[in-house]
Amino acid sequence: MASRLGHRRCLWSSLSCIAFALCASLNVFAQNTPFTPPAWPLAVKNPYLNGWLVNTAELNSGWPVLWTPSFDILGWYCSVVVDGVPYRILSPGPLPDIATAKQLSVDFTPTKTTFVLEAGPFVINATFMSTVTPNDLVRQSLPFSYFYVSARSSDGLPHTFKIYSDISSEWISGDDNAPANASSIGDNESVILETQLQGPLPFTEIKDHPQDASGFYAASNGENVTYEVIQANVSRTLFANGTGLDGFVDPLYNTHGLGRPFFDVFAIATDLGNITETSSPIVWAIGVTRDPSIQFSTPLTQKQMRSSFYRSNLSTPDDVASFFLADFNNSLVDSESFDTSLLAAAQNISMAYGDLLALTVRQAMSALEITGSKNSDGSFNTSDVMIFMKDMGGVGTGGVNAVDVLFAAFPMYLYLNPALGGCLLRPLLEGQDNDAYDIPFAAQDLGTQFPTATLSNVQHDFGIEQSANMIIMSLAHAMYSGDDSLLDQHYGLLKNWTDYLVNNTMDLGLQQPSLSDGFAAFNRTNLALKGIIGISAMSKIAAHFSRISDETQYKDVASSYLQTWLSKAISTDRTHLLSVLDQQQSSGILYNLYADKLLHLDLIPDSVYDLQTSYFSSQLDTSSFGIPLDSGNLTLSRSAAVATTNDVRDGLISLMHAYAATTANLLPLSAIYNPINGQALGGENSPSMGAMFSLLALE
Ligand SMILES: *[C@@H]1O[C@H](CO)[C@@H](O)[C@H](O)[C@H]1NC(C)=O
Ligand SMILES: *[C@@H]1O[C@H](CO)[C@@H](O)[C@H](O)[C@H]1NC(C)=O
Ligand SMILES: *[C@@H]1O[C@H](CO)[C@@H](O)[C@H](O)[C@H]1NC(C)=O
Ligand SMILES: *[C@@H]1O[C@H](CO)[C@@H](O)[C@H](O)[C@H]1NC(C)=O
Ligand SMILES: *[C@@H]1O[C@H](CO)[C@@H](O)[C@H](O)[C@H]1NC(C)=O
Ligand SMILES: *[C@@H]1O[C@H](CO)[C@@H](O)[C@H](O)[C@H]1NC(C)=O
Ligand SMILES: *[C@@H]1O[C@H](CO)[C@@H](O)[C@H](O)[C@H]1NC(C)=O
Ligand SMILES: *[C@@H]1O[C@H](CO)[C@@H](O)[C@H](O)[C@H]1NC(C)=O
Ligand SMILES: *[C@@H]1O[C@H](CO)[C@@H](O)[C@H](O)[C@H]1NC(C)=O
Ligand SMILES: *[C@@H]1O[C@H](CO)[C@@H](O)[C@H](O)[C@H]1NC(C)=O
Ligand SMILES: *[C@@H]1O[C@H](CO)[C@@H](O)[C@H](O)[C@H]1NC(C)=O
Ligand SMILES: *[C@@H]1O[C@H](CO)[C@@H](O)[C@H](O)[C@H]1NC(C)=O
16 A cells, blocks of 8 residues: 555655655654554463553553453563663553653564564563464463563663563452462572462452462572562662662562552562673563363263363472473474464465464464363373363353354364364363253353353253354364364264254244354344254264264255255345345355365355355455445454455455554454444454464365
């Protein structure tokens, strides 16, 4: 866009062209890459370690906040002292009143966000890294992120350099009046500062914060590493005025609310002496841990306490923080290679597609709590892995493992490690595969009280949607992982859900499509399509186990339903697909076509894909940020589509990219938005953005 504009100006006046070129070259310096998203991911690793900086703020003009619309502050501060002069790097903390470093640019990759700032003679890189290790469940389940800093003097001369960073207890509670306590471990290896609520509330959230967590701030120990736990303004002043931190942990910490009448902070500082550059990064580890992390029950079973998977290797807080610190160099290498290979794969499709994956991967992975159970002797059962997803942003029921949200996110898990998908399906399948679950269709979720996961008998109007979602995901998991054990174990349950689809798909009644579609809707073409694909998927599952009569029965039903569907889903003038059955004026995105491709069913004729593609093609220019999900509401879109030509595919990606890069929004990328003005309408930080991986998953 910019270059096109510049080019046109050139034709008019060579003077303005030179001005434009100058502007452009200055901009390169201040440019954020690959683009400025609605919010910058900082520590985004777990539902409760989920801190962001909204895009309108520079690193030292805005507080890090939890991911939700209430913009709850998560205290996190950093400053440096260069040649005796203090500069603030992170957060707008007002006291002491010191100079702010100047932000030059921001860059993000799938695992890192890096701010480049200028503080006196130093250029400083401040990087927030949340690793993504889909094949290593110990590391992936660790609710810890890195903050690391490197600096180089821009005049090439040595200058004295000290650096300080702290966090508050806001990371472990949504209630500033709750008293928290503080403790420190300072051994030869590391400094580990820990905080807990005095009165923890197990499995309870306040405004999406945990109330039963331990917060950690830690760094490797060494010469000139100091720490202190005391009132924020005092701690920051002690560092800035040259007095320094002296290892004091304020015993009065627990006598007042963690943020009332003031905040205490957990601070760790390092004095590097007179340097021209840091020889290795200065690293802090931030963590929010809970144990047990999930309580799980089904109609048949009592509450089972489950622990985050890393507890299989690391049990004491000291072990966890020390392991994470010692793992920094390894994590840096792993992140580098994860970023490189993901971006290379995505950029085979397009650069813009790579940008979108870079923004969404931490968001979608951070919604997961990966758990194992304990044997009766207290040892960890590493083969009993279950994963629980928080429906962040609440586009589904807002519940645990909300099935339609899981369905949207599934392509990402299939691509990164299909076994993750199986571990997400397990608690749903096991919870329903027993006589005590007496609903003939699939549940919507594991209850709405994350981190409590409860599968219960609940009637609802999403029977076709969720039953088909479960069948499709179960088959996809088996195909992409090569592990058919879930299909084998739950064949009867999947078959019963298929019978429900057979009975109901052609007469939708009050049946609703995914709540993530953003509205109540009847007789949806897309929903009927999902039901038919579900039946066809079961035929494929039956074929795999040589259950010939099931295979034949479901195959015949699917193809006969498809014929009826085609007669109601294509406009009578054969120009477009209808979004409401038989309703000639309707049109929209039939994203469930994707499952036909994902499962290699070859059920849907090419002519249907061609109609959808040509519809998209006709719509690409009508709004700036996306195509309406349904002609019934032109101001609502959702990031989902299937196209058969590269032009149309790229056109859709570019609309999505424009939405992700619009400065209209301030929350982590939201799933539902207005395609005309790009305004987010809900589903902030939703794991359903894992749908961005749908193109890669097909490869
Ligand atoms: C900061 O990041 C930039 C861009 O990646 C890099 O060129 C530079 O070497 C880094 N500086 C330091 C001190 O690490
Ligand atoms: C830092 O090193 C430079 C060059 O050796 C020297 O000029 C300067 O005085 C030193 N500063 C301090 C505070 O030691
Ligand atoms: C810590 O380091 C000191 C000095 O090197 C040494 O004497 C001491 O044994 C070490 N302590 C531990 C726990 O390793
Ligand atoms: C902090 O409070 C928790 C919960 O009451 C308690 O278990 C823990 O021992 C306390 N820690 C310190 C250092 O006081
Ligand atoms: C810190 O703030 C408190 C009020 O919250 C004030 O009484 C105290 O003087 C301040 N200390 C410093 C060093 O600014
Ligand atoms: C630095 O600030 C602390 C905390 O306010 C104060 O106690 C100390 O006297 C100050 N030191 C200097 C050198 O100003
Ligand atoms: C510790 O601080 C002193 C004084 O600033 C400095 O000379 C020394 O190089 C520092 N040591 C390390 C390991 O940074
Ligand atoms: C965890 O323990 C297992 C079994 O002892 C070991 O194979 C694995 O390497 C350990 N993982 C980490 C991250 O320490
Ligand atoms: C499937 O449905 C039949 C008939 O309602 C029932 O007897 C059977 O227990 C169900 N099987 C499973 C695994 O839910
Ligand atoms: C499907 O309909 C048949 C015939 O009405 C009925 O016997 C059967 O129980 C129904 N199955 C399910 C799963 O709804
Ligand atoms: C759905 O379509 C059927 C058949 O055309 C019609 O009878 C029914 O009223 C429609 N349902 C709703 C809720 O509009
Ligand atoms: C379209 O959807 C948006 C977001 O849910 C809603 O605010 C608006 O009222 C809807 N418009 C119509 C015409 O239904």
